[in-house]
Amino acid sequence: MLPFWAAATLARTAAVTSRALGRGSGTVIGGQVLLRLAPDAVRRLAAGRTCALVSGSNGKTTTTRFLTDAVRSRVPVANNSTGSNMTTGIATALLDDRSPTAVLEVDEYYLPATLAATDARVVVLTNLSRDQLDRYGGVADLVESWRRMLAQAPAGTVAITTCDDPLTTYAAAAAPRAVWVGTPYRWALDSTLCPACGALLSRDGDHWWCTGCGFARPEPDWRVDGDELVDPSGVRRRIELSLPGRANLGNAALAVVAAGELGVAPEPALAAAAKVGGVEGRFSTVRRGEHEVRLLLAKNPASWSEVLDMLAGGGRPLVFASNGRAADGRDLSWLYDVPFESLAGREVRVFGERRLDMAIRLETAGARPRLAESLDDALAGLPAGPVDVVASYTALQDLLASPPWSQEARR
Amino acid sequence: MSGPSALRIIEVYPALLGTYGDHGNLLVLAQRARRHGVAVETVSVAPGQPLPRQGDVYLIGGAEDAAQVAATAMMRADGALADAVGRGAPLLAVCAGMQMLGREFPGPDGAPVAGLEVFDLVTSPGPWRAIGELVTDPAAELGLPVLTGFENHGGRTVLGPSAVPLGRVRVGFGNDDHGTEGVLAGHALGTYLHGPVLARNPALADLLLSWAAGPMAPLADPLVDQWRSERIAAAPESVRVHRKIAAERVSRSRPDAS
Numbered sequence: 001m002l003p004f005w006a007a008a009t010l011a012r013t014a015a016v017t018s019r020a021l022g023r024g025s026g027t028v029i030g031g032q033v034l035l036r037l038a039p040d041a042v043r044r045l046a047a048g049r050t051c052a053l054v055s056g057s058n059g060k061t062t063t064t065r066f067l068t069d070a071v072r073s074r075v076p077v078a079n080n081s082t083g084s085n086m087t088t089g090i091a092t093a094l095l096d097d098r099s100p101t102a103v104l105e106v107d108e109y110y111l112p113a114t115l116a117a118t119d120a121r122v123v124v125l126t127n128l129s130r131d132q133l134d135r136y137g138g139v140a141d142l143v144e145s146w147r148r149m150l151a152q153a154p155a156g157t158v159a160i161t162t163c164d165d166p167l168t169t170y171a172a173a174a175a176p177r178a179v180w181v182g183t184p185y186r187w188a189l190d191s192t193l194c195p196a197c198g199a200l201l202s203r204d205g206d207h208w209w210c211t212g213c214g215f216a217r218p219e220p221d222w223r224v225d226g227d228e229l230v231d232p233s234g235v236r237r238r239i240e241l242s243l244p245g246r247a248n249l250g251n252a253a254l255a256v257v258a259a260g261e262l263g264v265a266p267e268p269a270l271a272a273a274a275k276v277g278g279v280e281g282r283f284s285t286v287r288r289g290e291h292e293v294r295l296l297l298a299k300n301p302a303s304w305s306e307v308l309d310m311l312a313g314g315g316r317p318l319v320f321a322s323n324g325r326a327a328d329g330r331d332l333s334w335l336y337d338v339p340f341e342s343l344a345g346r347e348v349r350v351f352g353e354r355r356l357d358m359a360i361r362l363e364t365a366g367a368r369p370r371l372a373e374s375l376d377d378a379l380a381g382l383p384a385g386p387v388d389v390v391a392s393y394t395a396l397q398d399l400l401a402s403p404p405w406s407q408e409a410r411r
Numbered sequence: 412m413s414g415p416s417a418l419r420i421i422e423v424y425p426a427l428l429g430t431y432g433d434h435g436n437l438l439v440l441a442q443r444a445r446r447h448g449v450a451v452e453t454v455s456v457a458p459g460q461p462l463p464r465q466g467d468v469y470l471i472g473g474a475e476d477a478a479q480v481a482a483t484a485m486m487r488a489d490g491a492l493a494d495a496v497g498r499g500a501p502l503l504a505v506c507a508g509m510q511m512l513g514r515e516f517p518g519p520d521g522a523p524v525a526g527l528e529v530f531d532l533v534t535s536p537g538p539w540r541a542i543g544e545l546v547t548d549p550a551a552e553l554g555l556p557v558l559t560g561f562e563n564h565g566g567r568t569v570l571g572p573s574a575v576p577l578g579r580v581r582v583g584f585g586n587d588d589h590g591t592e593g594v595l596a597g598h599a600l601g602t603y604l605h606g607p608v609l610a611r612n613p614a615l616a617d618l619l620l621s622w623a624a625g626p627m628a629p630l631a632d633p634l635v636d637q638w639r640s641e642r643i644a645a646a647p648e649s650v651r652v653h654r655k656i657a658a659e660r661v662s663r664s665r666p667d668a669s
Contacts, residue, residue, distance in 0.1 A: 130430060134542050134563055134653070138430065138475040140519070192426040192458060198477045200458055330649060331542075331561040333605040336435025356638040360610060363634070364438050 004044050007037035011095060028084065031092035042087060045094035046118035049078075051102045052258055053118065055111045056126025056168065057139075058303045059251040060085070062243065063126055064105040065279045066255030070269035071101060071262050078102040083280050086110050101262065108142055112149040119154055122261045123175070124254050125161040125168040129190045129302040134331040139167065143195050146171035160257050162250060163218045166208055170195035170215065179257055182206065182223030183250030187302035189337070224253045229266070237266055242277045247306040281400040288375070288404055290384035295405070299328065299393045301337040307390055308342050316388045318348045319378040321395035322358040328392040332357040340365035349378035352395045375399065417450040418624050421466035423492065423508075424458045427482045431563060433472025433505045435607030436616075440468065443609075443616050447627050458482065462491035467623040469495055473506030473563075473605060476519040483511045486527060496529050501622040502599040505608060509594065509601030510534040510566055517566060530594045530601050531571030532586075539661050540565045543653035544646035545585065545604055547578030547592040553618060557581065558592075559611045559642050560604025568603075570594060577602050582646040598622045611639060 002010075015030030034041045052071075054064040061083055068079045078097035080089045085105045094102060106114045108128070115123060125146065128139050136142070150159055151174040159175035161168040162183040167190065172178040191208075194201050199212025209216035221232045227249065228236045239252050252273045259269040278284030285294045294316075298304040311318065324330050332354055344366035350359045351372040359369035372378035379387060391399055399405060422437045437453055444451040456462050458481070462469075469492060474482065486492050496502055510516035513532040515523040521536045545562040549555040558578055568586040570576060576586070577593030577600055585592035585603065593602035600619075602608055609616040613635055617627040 133431060134561070135656075137540055137563070137565070140475050140477060189426060189429065193477055193481055198481060200481070330652075331431075331563060331605065333432030333435065333561060333607055336432040336438060336607050336610070337429065356634065356641060360634060360638055361435075364435070364442055364610065 002037050004038055004041075007034060007041070008045075008095060010034075010037060015092070015096075028088055028092070030095055031084075031088035031090075034091050034095055035088060040117070041091045042094065042114065042117040045091065046102065049094075049100050049102050049118075050262065051104060051118040051120035052122035052124065052262060053104050053106050053111065053114060053120045054124040054126065054258075055106045055108050056124075057108065057129045057131045057300065058306070059126040059247055060105050062248060062276075062279045062282075063124060063251040063255050064103060065276055066252050066269075066273045067124070067258050068103045069272040069276060070255060070259035070264050071103060073268045073272050074264050075099070075101050080104055081280075087113070090114060109136065112145050115149055115153060115157075119157075121156055121158065122258050123150070123153075123157060123159045124258050125159060125172055126251065126254060127162060127165045127185050127187070127302070128167040129187050129300060130334065130337070131300040131302075132327070132329045133334065134329055135326065139190055140195075143167045143171055147174045150175035158261055160254055160261070162254070163220050164206065166191040166201060166215075166217070167195050169218065173218075178218075179222070179261075180218045180220045181250075181253050181257055182220035182225075183253055184224055184246045185250050185302075187305060189301070222253060222257050224249050229253050229256060229270070231266065237270060239270060240274045242274060243279070243283050245306055245310045247303075281396065281405055284405075285386075286404045288379065291379050291382065292386045293375075293379075294386065294388050295396065295399060296388060296390045297393065297396050298390050301334055304338040308339060311388060311390075312342050314388070316386050317382045318343070318346065319372070319375065319387060319389045320348055320350050320352075320358055320362075321375070321389060321391040321399065322350060322352040322354045323392050323394045323398070324354040324357065325394045328354075328394050335361040336364075340367060343367040349382070351375065351378050352392070354392075375402075417452040418444055418467045418620070419463065419465065420444075420451060420453045420468045420470065421463055422453065422455040423462060423469060423471045424482050424485065425455050425472065427458045427478040428472040428474045428508055430475055430478070431473040431506060431605045432607050433470070433508075433605060436470050436472070436503060436505070436609040439607065439609040439613070440470070440616050440619065443613060443630070444620055444624075446630055447617075447620065449620065449624050458485060462486070462489050464491045464494060466495060466500060468619055469500060469502045471502070471504040471508030471512070473508060475507075476517070479507040479511055479516065480518050480524055483524065483527065486511075493527060493529065496599050499598050501619045502529075503609070503619060504529075504599070504601045505605060506562075506564055506603055509603070510568065512599075512601060513568070514571070529599060530596055531574040532568050532594055532601070533571070534566040534568045537565055537567040539657040541584035541588070541603075542657070543583055544642060544649035545583030545592065546581040546643050546646045547583075547585065547604075548581055549578040549615075550575060550595055553595070555612070555614050555618065557643065558602075558604060558608070558615065559639055559646070560602070560606035560608045562603040563605065564603055583650055606642075610635075611642065
């Protein structure tokens with residue numbers, strides 16, 4: 001067995017070589033080499049550092065960004081900012097940056113192993129809902145694995161989650177300590193049943209409770225009220241974001257609370273969140289010909305619901321980009337769980353490998369889909385000015401790899 | 412909503428039995444009925460609420476295990492669905508919906524749970540999930556074109572001696588990887604096809620409507636025809652990819668990295 005320092009040196013060399021050969025950023029290569037030589041690399045690299053992990057079905061990349069920038073207002077932070085959120089990406093982030101504090105976005109299924117390896121002090125669970133069911137089957141097993149993970153976590157571990165999601169609440173309730181945040185997340189179709197006992201959950205306004213076992217929504221320690229964040233002592237602070245959408249208010253709230261656990265006061269944390277103008281290309285607006293194109297990600301029914309809520313009021317022309325690769329889900333049946341009926345009567349231009357799935361779903365909803373070959377084909381003929389482009393996960397990656405996004409300096 | 416003569420489509424507990432997009436079956440069926448000039452009333456029944464006894468078509472979707480067990484208990488206590496099937500009302504039950512209408516199916520811990528015995532079939536847990544595009548040749552007496560959809564189930568379903576399969580597998584896994592797919596019992600249909608199945612197969616939607624409201628004239632759907640061809644052509648590769656993933660998962664017993 002190679003000594004760890006030698007494995008790490010080889011991995012760094014591989015990453016540098018890959019970059020020099022023009023084979024991309026080296027993100028994956030370095031981590032792959034390292035994990036091959038030292039399977040316990042994440043544990044070795046995390047030892048002695050203060051780690052915060054962020055996971056969940058939706059909002060993890062944005063929440064990670066809010067939290068990273070907040071903590072960076074005080075100390076340097078290692079971070080997997082490219083969204084590589086499985087073991088390889090995490091190992092690479094820790095290898096590349098030796099800052100004593102690390103904020104890591106973690107894939108839902110890799111969270112238990114990552115928590116065990118890093119002994120992270122702070123675990124942020126954004127929310128859980130159906131996502132990529134053709135890869136993972138369902139959310140029930142995931143909820144149980146998170147609960148076991150937090151039940152076994154070291155005494156100093158704090159779980160921060162929304163008390164408006166019964167699934168993440170059930171998981172976090174097993175943690176040594178939990179902080180509850182009231183958020184404007186509204187997706188409830190994956191928590192019809194009590195995660196603790198399987199009886200029907202009752203709901204009334206924000207409150208939810210189980211008539212079978214008494215499991216119920218905890219009183220929030222922090223809560224979002226309108227566009228204000230209310231702290232445990234009742235102090236209200238405005239959440240001013242550059243990013244659009246109701247869900248991002250919740251993401252910012254979780255990040256502010258997590259930043260507090262890492263020693264950053266709410267004011268600088270909120271100020272850092274306010275400055276975030278785009279996250280991995282999402283939400284950012286770029287000029288393409290005579291159009292100002294705003295790029296949005298929608299990858300499952302819950303995230304689509306939030307995006308539709310954002311689009312409902314606006315009259316901007318709409319373009320949807322739909323793929324069906326592994327990260328999008330190869331089964332797109334879930335498009336029928338998305339309330340596209342709010343777009344009834346509106347024209348939507350649709351392109352991508354699975355544009356027919358999307359167009360037929362939109363037709364069923366009473367919208368007027370028009371097939372296009374590409375983004376430029378979709379934009380052709382639309383009036384000059386702002387356009388909203390909503391893309392699936394890999395469709396978004398493809399767009400970001402093409403001009404004009406590929407020419408923007410990406411953070 | 413519509414007058415007393417409207418066709419009533421009942422969606423059974425979508426909040427429980429709607430995990431895999433099967434709510435789309437209701438949307439498509441109602442839309443097609445309107446296109447055929449048939450007035451429709453759709454009723455989506457919340458779990459715990461009584462199921463209407465006088466529905467014209469009943470739709471049941473797929474679910475995770477705990478929801479499947481809870482819904483079975485509610486439907487048994489309610490009784491309306493068995494009555495509806497008894498009087499020959501058209502019924503479409505997808506995936507977990509089909510399993511729970513059989514003799515028994517596996518609960519969350521894998522132990523058998525008694526089903527509602529509308530269908531003569533038994534479902535037991537399998538070693539891996541059958542996932543991927545599914546293409547079948549439907550039973551000849553239905554007069555339907557090839558059926559396309561997407562399957563995603565851990566259970567293995569074996570038909571009893573009195574059961575007729577809905578179709579024969581052309582590409583995919585089906586009930587138990589031995590050639591049959593779904594079940595056909597009079598006007599009650601069970602299938603593993605998601606997609607949703609009625610969106611992918613408008614002729615099947617029209618068949619259900621015709622059982623409830625008389626013959627339906629064909630409608631032109633060039634976009635759907637194109638979609639069906641695309642998905643049917645994609646099926647062999649889809650099945651190959653998912654079987655490879657399943658084999659890797661069995662050997663590692665954990666989710667895959669992308």
